[in-house]
Amino acid sequence: MTDTATAPTGSPGDAPDGQYSANLASRICARIDTTNAVVLPLLALVSALVIGVFVIGLSDIDKIRDGDIGGILITIKDAYLALPQGAFNGWRPVNETIVATTPLLLAGLAVAVTFRAGLFNIGGTGQMLMGGMGAIFVGFSMNGPGIIQVSLGVLAGMVLGMAWGIIPGLLKARAGVHEVIATIMLNLIAGSLVLWILKTDAFGREGRNDPISKLVTSEGKLPRLFGFLDRPELRAHIGFLIAIAAAFFFWWLLERTTLGFEIRAQGANSHAARYAGMKPETLMVLSFVIAGGFAGLAGASEVLGTQGRATQGFAGDIGFDAIAVALLGRSTPTGTVLAAFLFGALQAGGQKMQVDTGVPVDLVLILRGLIVLFIAAPLLMKAIFRIKAEGAAAGPSFGGWGA
């Protein structure tokens, strides 16, 4: 076995000396394992869409009973046309895509950064919820000036997310508690805590018995991206810019900082990281703090931007969808951005699809699920599409439960 594992270089000794200063293109190519990083996610998408065809067909039970094959095909066509139209065709669809993408991207980064450190953060939901609580408090308890209130609100969201994120990091580093268990439990705790907080007089809306917060004041809301067009239905807000900035920060962290180098080393080979004098415990805690910060921003963006208030379930399933985003994006900065966009577009397009064709929006959930399933099974994908197998050794680089 060692023969195959250590020798796939051909005969590097034959390379001319000048090649070390190779041009930019080949340097980039050396970085990206094309089969794994680009081709597989695309094939997963294609495979999911193909299976989606059957799901759409089966969902139209009347036409199946009538044997109306032509009608079924038209439904399928209409549904798959409605998806991109609902996501991109016009100002409104683009805005809806951005609105859906923003929290997915931020929460996706929260998962990606831990994947890169060899850890698995299922706690995006809890970190978002706690971040949202910090943000909403600033959002309704001040009234301007806008720039200060918005900055403070976003900051409060990030800090509370970090505070919630540090818990599983510390539990793992100090007590060896598996982070998957810890984050799942912390999600439940955060859910209950939010329920209680929203029922207190400080947070709860007067005259309401259900858990809902006071409204964010007009100055405290995140400014809308296309506010200058004066079209209130264009909901996209600057949370999206924060998300893009966060993605850029993630890239800078990984590729340009010593901490990022340590996180990547820890994730790729924890033994080597320890040998090299890095401190695994510190890295566990720090990557969870950063993750919590990303997720906290997602929570702040939701309550201060999209919803203008906090409810018990404002985080929805975003914390879990984020895992799919990170997996699909292979936890790279660019990949996570693209994956979040794909999922955001599917979500926005799914609404239109349901309205136009009657195909339930749940199809989007099925497509997402299928994509993740295919991503998680690279060997299956390689078998289906007969990509030359590189052997199991060429599998994912993050340890544990990563992609």
Added chain:
Amino acid sequence: MELELRGITKRFPGVVANDDVNLTIRTGEVLALVGENGAGKSTLMNIMYGLYHADEGQIFVDGQPVTFESSGDAIAAGIGMVHQHFMLVPVFTVAENVVLGVEPTTGPFGKLDVAQANRQVEEISSKYSLHLDPAALVEALPVGIQQRVEILKVLFRDAEIVVFDEPTAVLTPQEIEEFFNIVESLKASGRGIVFITHKLTEALRVADRISVLRRGKTVGEADPKEIDEVGLAELMVGRPVQLVVDKAPAQPGDAVLSVDQMHVVDPTGRTLVDHVSFNVHAGEIVGIAGVQGNGQTELVEAITGLRDVITGSIHLDGTDITHASPREVHSAGVAHIPEDRQRAGLVGDFSVAENMVLTTYHDDIYSSGVTMDWPKARSVATELVEQYDVRTPSIQTPAGTLSGGNQQKVIVARELSRDLRLVVASQPTRGVDVGSIEYIHAQVVKARDEGAAVLVVSTELDEVMALADRVIVMYRGRIIANLQRDDATHSDVGLYMAGSKTQPETSSTSSRATSTTFREASS
């Protein structure tokens, strides 16, 4: 029986592991298959054993073409394999391990017939003088005996051709002798033996024929009576190779590393390193010999800060580093070439450049404290790649895709290209090709000649004997011999390694040496 591999070609992405290989194995003879790591030996054997399928070529048994869909087919055809890593169930007895998968049963519900199994195992064991107790638990047996259980397993399945994959890697010199005797008796019983190895002396010693693989091709067949080690090495590497380490006599200076009564235990409290004391002086190479698993690994981990020391102390140039972190030890001028380069020494997914700074990335020249100066790191990496002759397509190539020798050169370059007080090199040439071994040894000697203290740990006695100026033997966590190189003979050290010989005055000499050091340090 005659087994013939004809025109075997096996490709993996980016590499041709076997390229039109021809090999014939007959019963009643020993064929040694030698080649550097990555030459395609294991791939070829896996094809022969039905674990891989050849892209081209055909296997013939007694002239008839056969196809092995799985190892089951190969076993049925009379081929047995003793893997480098044993495939035994530790909590089972010898007999249970041997019959596993082909158990003799009794009664309608298939109850394991232990008596029958024991009897059969006993029978084969005595026939080939393997001296195995069928009822012994495998986990209680030494490695050399465990290997015999593997051999017995193969014989139990009526193998006519037995393949040994690097069988001597885990054995003491004495166990190796016994192993060769077993090989002889197998041969005498009319079996065919394939002996895969990269140790040329062993191939020459035991083989009737030697086949040499280089870069996936059979480059020659040699008669052990007509070729010597140098000729064989040249055939294997493709160029003349210097097998003897070229070094001047040591000029030992002051003690750099002083280990005093160091004691290390595992989490369950079992002793791993047992009150060990020794010194390594500047300009001197101390070699630690010992069979794998006698505390060398833990000794090195303790010195380099990777493992806690319970009692005793470690001093570097008089400074106490007993409880220093790996980073502190490294910064104090200690180079560490770890024993398992893929597990610890490298991040396989990282580029050569990133690996070149894996232990030094935090230094001021690369890092501002927050951000990395990657252009600087890359230019240093480019220099080191050139200086240490690392064969890589580029510095951006993932280190994990390099050959074993080149991976090791990356580590050697990174660790030795600093101002050093102490070099700790653990298994510096394990799984490394002959050409790179030569180079790495020269670098270690160079570090010594530049005034560093060098501690080499190796389970290959030849390596210790070639490099060391002083030889320390570890057995069950203790130092049982501390010899000047000139006083150490192969056979003596081998006996120490096996624990069948002790050096009565060891403790007194080492404690005397230690007390001298402390005087030096305090004065």
